[in-house]
Amino acid sequence: MPLSVPTSGRVHLLNDVSPRPGGRYVLYWAQVNRRIDSNHALAFAAHFANRLRLPVLFYEGLTCSHPHANDRFHSFILEGVPDNVKRAAVLGIGYVFYLRRKQTDPDDIVYRLAADAAAVVTDDYPGYLTRERNLRIPPALGIPCYAVDASCIVPMGHFTKQEYAAYTIRPKIHRVLREHLRPVPPLRLKTRWTEPAPAFHTRVTPDRIPDLLASSEIDHSVAPSVEFRGGRDEAKRRLRYFLTHNLKRYARLSREPSARATSQLSPYLHFGHISSLEVALAVRDYAAKHKLIAAEFLELLIVRRELAFNFARFGPSPDSLGALPAWAQATLQKHARDRRKPAYSRRQLEQAETYDPLWNATQRELLRDGLIQGYYRMYWGKKIIEWCASPQEALEIMIGLHDRYALDGRDPNTYANILWCFGLHDRPWAERHVFGAVRYMSLQGMQRKTDVDAYVRQMNKA
DNA sequence: ATCGGCTCGCGCAA
DNA sequence: TGCGCGAAGCCGAT
Numbered sequence A: 001m002p003l004s005v006p007t008s009g010r011v012h013l014l015n016d017v018s019p020r021p022g023g024r025y026v027l028y029w030a031q032v033n034r035r036i037d038s039n040h041a042l043a044f045a046a047h048f049a050n051r052l053r054l055p056v057l058f059y060e061g062l063t064c065s066h067p068h069a070n071d072r073f074h075s076f077i078l079e080g081v082p083d084n085v086k087r088a089a090v091l092g093i094g095y096v097f098y099l100r101r102k103q104t105d106p107d108d109i110v111y112r113l114a115a116d117a118a119a120v121v122t123d124d125y126p127g128y129l130t131r132e133r134n135l136r137i138p139p140a141l142g143i144p145c146y147a148v149d150a151s152c153i154v155p156m157g158h159f160t161k162q163e164y165a166a167y168t169i170r171p172k173i174h175r176v177l178r179e180h181l182r183p184v185p186p187l188r189l190k191t192r193w194t195e196p197a198p199a200f201h202t203r204v205t206p207d208r209i210p211d212l213l214a215s216s217e218i219d220h221s222v223a224p225s226v227e228f229r230g231g232r233d234e235a236k237r238r239l240r241y242f243l244t245h246n247l248k249r250y251a252r253l254s255r256e257p258s259a260r261a262t263s264q265l266s267p268y269l270h271f272g273h274i275s276s277l278e279v280a281l282a283v284r285d286y287a288a289k290h291k292l293i294a295a296e297f298l299e300l301l302i303v304r305r306e307l308a309f310n311f312a313r314f315g316p317s318p319d320s321l322g323a324l325p326a327w328a329q330a331t332l333q334k335h336a337r338d339r340r341k342p343a344y345s346r347r348q349l350e351q352a353e354t355y356d357p358l359w360n361a362t363q364r365e366l367l368r369d370g371l372i373q374g375y376y377r378m379y380w381g382k383k384i385i386e387w388c389a390s391p392q393e394a395l396e397i398m399i400g401l402h403d404r405y406a407l408d409g410r411d412p413n414t415y416a417n418i419l420w421c422f423g424l425h426d427r428p429w430a431e432r433h434v435f436g437a438v439r440y441m442s443l444q445g446m447q448r449k450t451d452v453d454a455y456v457r458q459m460n461k462a
Numbered sequence B: 001a002t003c004g005g006c007t008c009g010c011g012c013a014a
Numbered sequence C: 001t002g003c004g005c006g007a008a009g010c011c012g013a014t
Helices: A040-052 A071-091 A109-114 A128-136 A166-180 A206-214 A232-253 A266-270 A276-289 A295-314 A326-334 A346-350 A357-369 A374-387 A391-405 A412-420 A443-449 A452-461
Strands: A011-013 A025-029 A056-062 A094-099 A117-123 A145-148
Touching: A025 A040, A025 A109, A040 A056, A040 A117, A040 A145, A056 A071, A056 A109, A071 A094, A071 A206, A071 A232, A109 A117, A166 A295, A232 A266, A232 A276, A232 A295, A266 A412, A276 A295, A295 A412, A346 A391, A357 A374, A357 A391, A357 A443, A357 A452, A374 A391, A374 A412, A391 A412, A443 A452
Parallel strands: A025 A056, A025 A117, A056 A094, A117 A145
Antiparallel strands: A011 A145
C-alpha cells in the first residue's frame, strides 16, 4: 500500500509484509522517544492509522532486566508517565505503560500488542539495545514495522558516512537545516481510541512511584536525582526557564559552570521527554523575538549533538578505543605504559576520593544529580585518563560511571563526549606524558578560566 | 596579557 | 598537490 506521508529520509521499513487485515490499531512502540508531541515517529504512526481508519496505541515499557536498572533511572521514567497519559487522552490516542517488576516477568508485551495491530512504528535510534531489538523483533511480528528517526533534526539517514569532525558535518547540516527546522505537524487522529487500557497496563501516579520502585527488582543503591525530576511538564518548565533566564547569557557563561547558565535538558532529551527540534524552534523564536543571538546554543544542540548521532550510527562500537581516529589510537598506545602519578582505582574515583577538589566536586555532582556541567565533564574525563593505568581502563570507568549514575548515560551525545576526551572529533596537540598528542586539560587552566571555588562551594553546600 | 608552536588529516581549490 | 583550519588547550617566551 503506497503511503502518501512525508518521510524525508526519516522512515525505514524494517520488514517487508502487508498490513494485517483486521488489525485494530497502529502501534507506536516508544523505545526512546517517550513523548506524544513533537515526535516524528508518532506522527508517522498517526498518518498511517488515518489512512487505515484505525486508532493509534502508544506503548512504553520499563524493564528490570535493563543493564544498570536502578531507582534513579526508573523514577525518572515513571515520573514521565502521567504527562503522557494526560496528553494521550486529550488527543484520543490509546496509551499503555507496562512496568516489569521482576527480572523474570515476561518480555512479550510488544508481541502481545502487535498481535492485534495492523502495523508497528518504533524509533530508529543508534544505540546498541534499540538496534538489536529492531533487528530481532520485527521479523517475528508478521506485520509492517517501521523505524522512524524522531531524535535528530536533520535525519541521520541524510548522511552516508561517518563524519570526521564538527567542521565536516557543519556545512552539510546548515545546507539543509531550513527544511528540517519545522515543527512536527499537530496530531489529528481521525479515529479515536475508545477501548479501556489492556489489563497489564501499570497505573502510575506520583504517590505510587515509591511503591513501584520498592517492589521492582532493581539496584536500590542509586537514589533518584536530587536535582532532576522526569517528565515532559518538567522538561518544558526547564526549557521556559532557560529561555527567560539563561539564553541571553549563554554565550558569555556557558563555560562558567558555577553560573548554571546551560539548559540542563540532556536528561529529558535522552529519555525523549522533549525533542531537540522543539527546543531548537523555541530557542530560535525566542531569540528572534527578543533580539538575542542563539548561535552558540544551537551549535551545541544541533551540530554537536547530531555529529554524535552520526558517530553512533556509522562509527564502531563506542565502548572501545577502536572507535577513535588512527592518530589518537596510535598516540595513546605509545604512552600506554607511561607512569601514572597519582594512580587511582575505580573505587577511589567513584567515591570522589582524589587530591583534586574540583574533580571530586564534579564526581559528587554526578553521584547526586546524575549530570555534570558540560565544560567540567571534559575535565572530569581528562583527569580519569591521567590517573588510570591504561586508556582502555579509563574508558571503561567513564562509561561505567555514566551507565550507573548519569541521567544522560548511554546517549550518543554522552559517548561522543566521553570519547572526545580521548581525541574523537578533535585534533592532535603538543606531545606530552600519558596523553601523547591528545588534548590535555589542567586544573590551572580551569582556575584561570572558570570560578572553580564557587563551583566547589556549591557542591559542598548541598 | 598576548602570542606562537605543538601536530594530523579532511575537504576543497587548483 | 597544496593549503587552511579545526569543541572547550598548554606552556614558555616576550
